[in-house]
Amino acid sequence: MSVNLFNAVEFSHLLLKKTLKPGDKALDATAGNGYDTKFLAELVGAEGKVFSFDIQKEAVNNTQKLLQTADLEKNVKIIKASHAELDSYLEDKINAAIFNLGYLPGGDKKIITRAKSTVKALKKTIKLIENDGIVVLVIYSGHPGGDDERDAVLKFVADLDYKKYNVLNYKFLNQPGPPPQVVAVKKRI
Structure with missing residues (x-):
């Protein structure tokens, strides 16, 4: 029997696929070029809902185009705002969330996710x-500021109550x- 070792994106998608079902609600905290938003929309189906955040107009446009091409825009709400402000837009509980930390692939590498806003968003998502x-x-930590963000995220999740969360x-x-x-936080029942 062969065992696959998945790359980061494949493993993140495997975790989401094992969690989400049609009709669920999901969050893409960093829309980027829209690939995770599209993946979430396919998983939750027409009865589900996906909320997708990004601060960059280019990312919002890329995500909209990808969803339109795939005919998936109906169950996705794209929000041009920081993920740190997600509680201003979401009130309902969600079943899954994904964050891709770093910068927009193909975009301005000076515009990055940052430790302070990411940890704030993570607290709200939890x-x-x-x-x-x-x-x-x-x-993704191989850019200026990436180590600080990675370390802040790892500290936050390591301090979560093990009786409530598996990390x-x-x-x-x-x-x-x-x-x-990949860091995964599973809320225990």
Whole structure:
């Protein structure tokens, strides 16, 4: 029997696929080019809802175009705002969330996610997550500011009450540069 070791994106999608079902609600805290938003929309189906955040107009436009091409825009609300402000837009509980930390691929590498706003958003997301729901963070730290954000996120999740949350850190140890790592926070029942 062969065992697959998934890259960061594949592993994050596996966790989301195992958690979400049609009709669920999900959050993409960092829309980027829209690939995770599209993936979430496919998982929750027409009866579900996806909330997708990004501060960059380019990311919002890229996500809208991708969703329109795939005919998935009906069950997605794209919000041009910081993920740190997600509680201004979401009131309902969600079943899963994903964060891709770093910068917009193909965009301005000076515009990055930052430790302060990410931890603020993470705290708010943890409060919104349903029992047995999951928050997945794909952390890219190979850019200025990336180490600070990674360290702040890891400290926050390491301090979560183990009776309420299971926390996983998935990373390759022998990759060049700082390889991306996946942190998953599963809310226990």
